[in-house]
Amino acid sequence: MTAPASAQAPAIPVLSVTDLQVFYASRAGDIKACDGVTFDLRRGEILGLVGESGSGKSTATSGIMKAIAPPGRIAGGRILLDGEDITDFGEAEMRRRRWRKLALIPQSAMNSLNPTMTIAAQIADVITEHEGRQEAAALNHRILDLFQRVGLPSRINAMYPHELSGGMKQRVCIAMSIALNPAVVIADEATSALDVVMQRVVAQTILKIKDELGVSFIMIGHDMGLMAQVVDRVAVMYSGQLVEIADVAKIFAQPAHPYSAQLIAAVPSLTERRPMVISAGVTHDPHNPPSGCIFRLRCPHAGAICAEARPALTQISPGQSVACHLWQQDESKAYVRAPV
Amino acid sequence: MSAPLFDIRGVSKIYGPAATGLVALDDFSWTIHQGDARIVTIAGESGSGKSTLGELLLRSSRPTTGEILFEGEDIWSFNAARTRDYFRQVQAVFQDPFGVYNPFYRIQHVFDMVVRNFGLTRSPAAARTMIDDAMTAVGLNAGEILGKYPHQLSGGQRQRVMIARAIMLKPKFIVADEPVSMVDASLRASILDVLMKLRDDLGISFLYVTHDLATAFQVGDEIILLYQGQVVECGNAHDVITNPQHPYVQLLMNSVPRADPNERWPGHVELPAEEALRTANAVGCRFAARCPQRMPRCDAATPRRAGVGPNQHLAACFLYG
Numbered sequence: 001m002t003a004p005a006s007a008q009a010p011a012i013p014v015l016s017v018t019d020l021q022v023f024y025a026s027r028a029g030d031i032k033a034c035d036g037v038t039f040d041l042r043r044g045e046i047l048g049l050v051g052e053s054g055s056g057k058s059t060a061t062s063g064i065m066k067a068i069a070p071p072g073r074i075a076g077g078r079i080l081l082d083g084e085d086i087t088d089f090g091e092a093e094m095r096r097r098r099w100r101k102l103a104l105i106p107q108s109a110m111n112s113l114n115p116t117m118t119i120a121a122q123i124a125d126v127i128t129e130h131e132g133r134q135e136a137a138a139l140n141h142r143i144l145d146l147f148q149r150v151g152l153p154s155r156i157n158a159m160y161p162h163e164l165s166g167g168m169k170q171r172v173c174i175a176m177s178i179a180l181n182p183a184v185v186i187a188d189e190a191t192s193a194l195d196v197v198m199q200r201v202v203a204q205t206i207l208k209i210k211d212e213l214g215v216s217f218i219m220i221g222h223d224m225g226l227m228a229q230v231v232d233r234v235a236v237m238y239s240g241q242l243v244e245i246a247d248v249a250k251i252f253a254q255p256a257h258p259y260s261a262q263l264i265a266a267v268p269s270l271t272e273r274r275p276m277v278i279s280a281g282v283t284h285d286p287h288n289p290p291s292g293c294i295f296r297l298r299c300p301h302a303g304a305i306c307a308e309a310r311p312a313l314t315q316i317s318p319g320q321s322v323a324c325h326l327w328q329q330d331e332s333k334a335y336v337r338a339p340v
Numbered sequence: 341m342s343a344p345l346f347d348i349r350g351v352s353k354i355y356g357p358a359a360t361g362l363v364a365l366d367d368f369s370w371t372i373h374q375g376d377a378r379i380v381t382i383a384g385e386s387g388s389g390k391s392t393l394g395e396l397l398l399r400s401s402r403p404t405t406g407e408i409l410f411e412g413e414d415i416w417s418f419n420a421a422r423t424r425d426y427f428r429q430v431q432a433v434f435q436d437p438f439g440v441y442n443p444f445y446r447i448q449h450v451f452d453m454v455v456r457n458f459g460l461t462r463s464p465a466a467a468r469t470m471i472d473d474a475m476t477a478v479g480l481n482a483g484e485i486l487g488k489y490p491h492q493l494s495g496g497q498r499q500r501v502m503i504a505r506a507i508m509l510k511p512k513f514i515v516a517d518e519p520v521s522m523v524d525a526s527l528r529a530s531i532l533d534v535l536m537k538l539r540d541d542l543g544i545s546f547l548y549v550t551h552d553l554a555t556a557f558q559v560g561d562e563i564i565l566l567y568q569g570q571v572v573e574c575g576n577a578h579d580v581i582t583n584p585q586h587p588y589v590q591l592l593m594n595s596v597p598r599a600d601p602n603e604r605w606p607g608h609v610e611l612p613a614e615e616a617l618r619t620a621n622a623v624g625c626r627f628a629a630r631c632p633q634r635m636p637r638c639d640a641a642t643p644r645r646a647g648v649g650p651n652q653h654l655a656a657c658f659l660y661g
Contacts, residue, residue: 052524195385
């Protein structure tokens with residue numbers, strides 16, 4: 001657990017993203033796939049990044065890794081990684097930092113392994129590519145240590161990807177991501193293709209790595225149940241914007257944004273059958289986003305103000321920030337929820 | 341009594357040589373009756389054989405052994421006319437509502453193709469009525485949707501359009517293979533609700549293929565759980581999910597992440613040991629290698645199904661018979 005902020009100087013976040021904008025050019029104008037996203041990743045925490053397909057979760061993290069291909073472009077924002085401003089870095093400078101400072105477990109991690117190489121050879125490849133040639137025995141020792149960290153038996157060393165189960169391949173990808181001791185690992189839907197048991201094994205592996213190595217994770221996903229089990233804080237994205245970021249206990253106890261509330265209410269129960277919560281409203285055309293609040297066309301609480309101004313991400317209580325007009329300051333400057 | 345809609349009899353699908361090949365589905369039998377519409381969920385991990393069953397019903401692949409009878413007739417004995425009729429009565433909705441559309445055509449085109457390919461009507465007015473009815477049944481407004489391009493719809497809307505397309509053909513049965521897994525969580529309920537309405541209002545039965553036990557619990561009438569191609573537990577969905585008896589199903593139920601940070605996973609799940617190759621000549625319970633309650637006889641023979649729980653649903657485990 002982190003100490004209260006007042007007890008010591010606030011720790012410098014390992015990753016700090018300010019007003020990140022990633023736009024995709026199209027004939028009908030720019031599509032704002034990631035529009036003004038601001039958040040910090042604290043050292044040794046797991047931050048969950050949730051939202052529907054197309055909400056910009058993967059775009060935001062690709063922007064942080066500076067892996068945006070045309071017609072996409074980084075249109076603005078500032079990124080500090082492990083004390084270094086990487087905002088204006090070019091490809092060569094970024095290449096030296098990927099894997100070493102910032103590693104990615106890609107969305108289809110299981111299919112990203114090379115089918116013609118043994119598991120050990122692929123991990124060795126990552127290490128020697130970035131650190132140069134190594135003595136074989138030392139390299140092998142290091143690979144076996146990685147296997148042990150992610151709970152894989154050493155005999156898979158000489159195996160090929162097709163000989164492993166999905167959960168094992170996923171753990172190979174985790175081993176690879178931590179091979180160069182990065183400060184930050186981005187896990188993009190790392191467990192979505194697995195059954196719940198393997199999902200749990202992989203999640204436990206991530207928690208163990210976090211505790212043992214102090215690696216900070218951004219875990220992209222859409223399963224609020226998994227988020228509740230694994231992450232320290234949750235950031236919710238809707239249509240390219242960050243609408244809420246809060247400590248996991250707070251957001252589940254009292255989701256501040258109506259979209260967060262819908263996501264949590266949509267998790268089906270295993271103990272009682274009850275009518276499912278069906279959210280009304282329509283998703284806007286990305287070429288033609290609504291004025292004001294991005295969520296207002298699907299929001300059951302939207303009022304006149306929501307069409308006029310885009311709500312700013314505002315801290316409404318310690319550990320919880322939301323971008324929503326429903327939250328207003330009362331006379332004592334405390335934020336309360338009031339109809340708009 | 342009329343013949344059942346589907347009578348699946350001892351169906352196996354083996355990829356590779358008969359003795360040493362990979363068993364995708366092992367001796368599977370199930371009956372779905374006429375006039376008693378229900379949602380049958382088939383659940384299991386990736387590679388457990390659940391999609392294989394859907395493929396077999398859709399005639400995308402042929403059983404290695406066993407037979408699938410549709411209204412009393414083997415689906416592989418159909419002549420051309422009967423095959424055409426079969427593909428009208430049995431429809432499919434797939435996982436990816438983003439990949440199935442041609443982005444250059446408006447939604448209207450999807451429906452025009454169905455009307456033309458199946459010769460539903462020659463009258464544009466009649467076609468429009470059919471489209472309107474199908475769209476209404478899935479909770480969409482045809483006037484709003486038909487002129488749009490796929491990218492202008494949400495994942496939930498796209499998936500409902502695919503269901504509308506399927507029900508225009510007035511099918512008796514729909515294979516829905518992971519229909520909500522790529523749809524935003526907040527919109528999933530709208531799709532599942534449509535499945536239940538179609539069952540109740542139009543009498544369509546579904547094979548709901550999923551790995552998500554919670555949605556299976558919410559919509560399923562019956563549930564079949566597969567592990568490496570074999571049925572481990574099956575029966576009334578409520579009975580199975582509220583009172584699982586097979587060690588694998590109990591492990592699954594304990595691993596479903598609850599959306600409550602104060603109710604974390606109980607204990608620590610052990611990493612699965614080596615997975616045995618599930619070749620056709622392998623014997624023993626397939627789950628034995630991972631089972632916390634493994635006994636000597638689990639490796640010697642394949643367990644038969646036995647009645648378990650207060651309502652006697654079935655579990656294939658030596659703990660029960």
